[in-house]
Amino acid sequence: AGTALQACDLGGVAQGQKVLITGASGGVGSYAVQLAKSLGAEVTGVCSASKADLVRSLGADHVIDYAKNDFADGGQHYDVIIDIAGNPKLARLRHALTRTGTAVIVGGEEGGNVTGGFGRSLRAPFVSLFVGQRLAMLASKERASDLERLTPLIEAGKVTPSVDRTYPLAQVPDAMRHLEAGKARGKLAITI
Structure with a gap:
């Protein structure tokens, strides 16, 4: 839950924002959906069709089946994208963001050779220098303050494993x- 919380913080997730979460059915993604929803965001989760019901049960308002639809082609623009799946290219993330939106990259990517799967994450901050959007890489760390913030959400049942x-x-x-x-x-x- 700590990584998901840090991703929401880095993205600046707030009430009324449209938030897209790739990898929404996984370990980090399932927490990110719940946390973004608890912060008052309109949440769209990206996952396979077989996991759509799970993602909805976690609080997602909308679900996109990545096998049938590309979230960047749907015409929606998001204030925050939390990319946990690691598959979309930076250009696809940027295309789906609002003009001043933020994309948070929470992990490596498939097929990385020289950069060990982190080439996209390393390029993101440099691209941000030249566009109005913020592209950030999350290097999650364990922090006691995160546990203090998560405890009341867990006790209230707003965040469950x-x-x-x-x-x-x-x-x-x-x-x-x-x-x-x-x-x-x-x-x-x-x-x-």
Whole structure:
């Protein structure tokens, strides 16, 4: 939940804003949907069709099936995009932002070779220097202040973990395969 909170903070998510979250059904994305909604944003989640009901249940107002629709081609413009999936090119993110919107890149990307999957994240701040939009990279850190802010939201039931499956410690390789296959809906828990 801390990474999602830091992404919302970096994006400046506020009441009345339109917020798009890619990877909305994953571990970080499921928290980002709930947090953006609790901040009063109109939330659109991007996920597969099989995970759309989960994302709606987390509070998303709208869901886009990435296999059928490209969020950047829908004609909607968002104040904040929190990109957790790591697939859209910077140009696609910028196309879907308002003229002064913010895109927060929360992870690496597929296919990175020289830059280890972080080429897009490293380019984003430089592109921001030349456009009206803000493109930011999040390097999440554990902070006690985040836990203090999350506690009342958790106690009030506004933020709840979405646990897809629980694995015993001996089955961590199976859990990793499930995660890498893109099948996880929320978090995976390991019992010790």
